Amino acid sequence: MKAKYIHTNINVFDLEKSLKFYEDALGLKEKRRYEQEExxxxxxxxxxxxxxxxxxxxxxxxxxxxxxxxxxxIHLAFRVDDFDGFYERHKEMGCICYENKPMGLYFINDPDGWWLEVVPADKH
Incomplete structure (x- = not known):
């Protein structure tokens, strides 16, 4: 028997604001959606x-x-190919909430306050 990890759920207060954030901050795109009938x-x-x-x-x-x-x-982590580029983008967005310079990583907040770890491609 095997299990495959497929997704992590995050409840969001303002869906449009969150969608914009995840696309602007991390380049994530909507793959599909389900709208409950009612x-x-x-x-x-x-x-x-x-x-x-x-x-x-x-x-x-x-x-x-x-x-x-x-x-x-709890947090989600993202490995990025251009750490300095992402850092500058997140700095401009004002969403960096914690930096761990000795470990070479930092965290950003999404609109609901969830922490997202940003790690360079050569770490972890």
């Missing part, structure tokens, strides 16, 4: 176009306030 929720699957792994953004119609992420001790 409009109660929308699922959008994002891809980097290189791997099988996807991020599932879930928007819930009845959600009235941003999500409480608690201590936010």
């Amino acid at each position: 409009g109660k929720f929308i699922l959008v699957y994002l891809t980097d176009g290189q791997s099988d792994m996807e991020i599932e953004l879930t928007w819930l119609r009845d959600r009235k306030e941003p999500y409480n992420l608690g201590d936010n001790e």
Whole structure:
């Protein structure tokens, strides 16, 4: 028996804002979406176009306030081919929330406060 890891879910408060962020910050594109028949929720699957792994953004119609992420001790990580270029883009976007210079990586926040680790191609 085998299991294949296919996606990670993130609930988002403002779907359009999140879609724009993930495309601008990381180049992720919408691969497919599912809109619940009664409009109660929308699922959008994002891809980097290189791997099988996807991020599932879930928007819930009845959600009235941003999500409480608690201590936010979880994150997603992205290996990038142009670390300096991504760093400058993220600096301009104002989304860098933590830098770990000794380890040669940094983190950005998405619009809901989720942490995303950015790692150069020659690390990890």
